[in-house]
Amino acid sequence: MLVHLRGPDKTISYLGCAVQLYIFLGLGAAECVLLLVMAFDRYVAVCRPLHYTVIMQPHVCHKLALLVWASGIFGTLVQSPTTMELPFCHHHQVDDFVCEVPALIRLACGDTHSNELQISVIGSVFLMVPLLLILISYGHIARTVLAIQSHEGRRKAFQTCSSHLAVVFLFYCTVTAVYIQPRSHFSQKGGKFLTLFYTVVTPTLNPLIYTLRNKDMKGALKRLFGKDRTSNVQ
Structure with a gap:
């Protein structure tokens, strides 16, 4: 996707579209279960x-x-083959940045x-069910806190959960809007922006979000921005 955005x-x-779809769905489904596993880890902690x-x-x-990777493999093997077997139009113009199901x-x-029924069912299983369990776990966490x-x-309890909550919010808000109603007017008009957001922006922000609690990371950011302010004054 990044190669296509860069060049003419x-x-x-x-085949490239099929490979992109398989990998895209596999990693997306694995991400949903991974966030659920991380919520369970926060609950126990x-x-x-x-x-x-x-x-x-x-x-x-x-x-x-193993559950995370198995979920990703299962999700892509269920949905990708039926999607690639669709009778595509002759113009073959994919109205998106990446070959995804909608x-x-x-x-x-x-x-x-x-196919729309299948994506709704798969979306409910891999999006709504993990999200519901995540909210339940954070309900118990909130009561304990x-x-x-x-x-x-x-x-300390808030710092333990804040980064994970931020990633859950960024990921689920965009993915749910695209995959729950793939034929909706909203998904056609705003789907490309949302796809670009959870495909590029969210993964780019994840390392920063997860390392904000790290003292060395905080010190490096303070030195970086402090140096910039000093340079501007001079």
Whole structure:
């Protein structure tokens, strides 16, 4: 996608589009489950801190990592083949930045009701169900945090969850708008912007969001911006 945005050639082969779709869906589905796993990790860290090392043992972490990748593989193998089998129109102009399911459904000239139903079901399984479980886990976390008496304890609990909450908000707000109603007027007009946002902007921000709690990272940012202000004054 970045190569196509940079150069004058905006074409992609059928095989390249299929590979892009498989990888795109696989990583997207894995991201949904990964955010759920991270929410479970936060729940254990805040609500069961004394049992954290017992619950989150290495073999449990390995199983959770396997679950993430298995979910990604399952999600892409279910949806990608049926999408690429659609009867596409002769102009073959994908109205998007990347070969994703909503754009390819809009490109099809045949009946796409079954594909739209499939994307709604898959979207509910990989988007709404993990989001619901994440909200439930944070409901328990909020109740535990409110029961903490010390201000320092509340601050530490908030810092533990703030970065994950920010990523969940950025990811789910954009992906849900595109995949829950792939044929809607909103998804056709604003879908390309949202696709570019959760494909490029969100992954770019993730490293910064997750490292804001790191003292070395904070110190480097302070030195960087402090140096810029000093340079401007001089």
